[in-house]
Amino acid sequence: MKEFYQKVDSExxxxxxxGIGRYPVPQERPYDARYFQRYxxxxxxxxxxxxxxxxxxxxxxxxxxxxxxxxxxAGQFVSMRPFTSGYDVNPAGVEWLKEKxxxxxxxxxVSPAISMWDVxxxxxxxxxxxxxxxxxxxxxxxIFRDSADILQSHxxxxxxxxxxxxxxxxxxxxxxxxxQCVEHNRMECELGRQGIGTYAFRxxx
Numbered sequence: 001m002k003e004f005y006q007k008v009d010s011e012x013x014x015x016x017x018x019g020i021g022r023y024p025v026p027q028e029r030p031y032d033a034r035y036f037q038r039y040x041x042x043x044x045x046x047x048x049x050x051x052x053x054x055x056x057x058x059x060x061x062x063x064x065x066x067x068x069x070x071x072x073x074a075g076q077f078v079s080m081r082p083f084t085s086g087y088d089v090n091p092a093g094v095e096w097l098k099e100k101x102x103x104x105x106x107x108x109x110v111s112p113a114i115s116m117w118d119v120x121x122x123x124x125x126x127x128x129x130x131x132x133x134x135x136x137x138x139x140x141x142x143i144f145r146d147s148a149d150i151l152q153s154h155x156x157x158x159x160x161x162x163x164x165x166x167x168x169x170x171x172x173x174x175x176x177x178x179x180q181c182v183e184h185n186r187m188e189c190e191l192g193r194q195g196i197g198t199y200a201f202r203x204x205x
Contacts, residue, residue: 014147019169021150025162036092039074047192054187055117056081062182062200063136068104068111071119078102110134121161130177136202137179140188143167143197155195167197174201
């Protein structure tokens with residue numbers, strides 16, 4: 001049994017009945033100035049700009065008002081969408097937000113709308129994060145068929161990605177948090193991103 005628990009603590013664990021997998025990412029993570037700069041370079045490409053526009057359009061179909069962007073990448077979404085603030089754990093991202101007066105602590109307030117573009121899979125305690133959304137959560141995230149699909153994917157990142165979902169697993173997980181899916185699309189795949197699902201989840205009243 002010792003070997004079993006060692007595997008649980010060091011390898012990918014996937015539960016097909018839940019459609020959820022977890023990898024024990026070390027506490028030391030690559031979120032620094034170089035990470036921020038890399039995302040700045042990606043944001044300034046044509047695909048990067050189109051992704052940001054498509055995300056803004058997704059929100060506009062379901063919600064009008066202030067949004068807290070969790071995990072800002074390079075900050076392009078925060079810069080382009082009015083009434084948008086940000087939260088990040090990367091010191092470079094935090095500094096960028098504070099310089100612009102746009103930093104908001106996710107865990108100190110309830111925001112009506114939260115966006116998580118390529119972020120939910122990075123968060124140690126996603127339940128605590130999603131609980132801070134009062135009305136709606138927008139998500140883009142890698143989606144997998146099964147554990148074999150995870151292991152073969154370029155989205156299997158042992159230094160960053162903790163959580164791995166199937167489409168059904170993600171929908172069911174959000175349902176247990178009190179949300180229902182009001183839109184699912186593959187718009188980011190159409191823009192060249194492999195294996196990404198995009199969702200809007202509204203809180204069930």
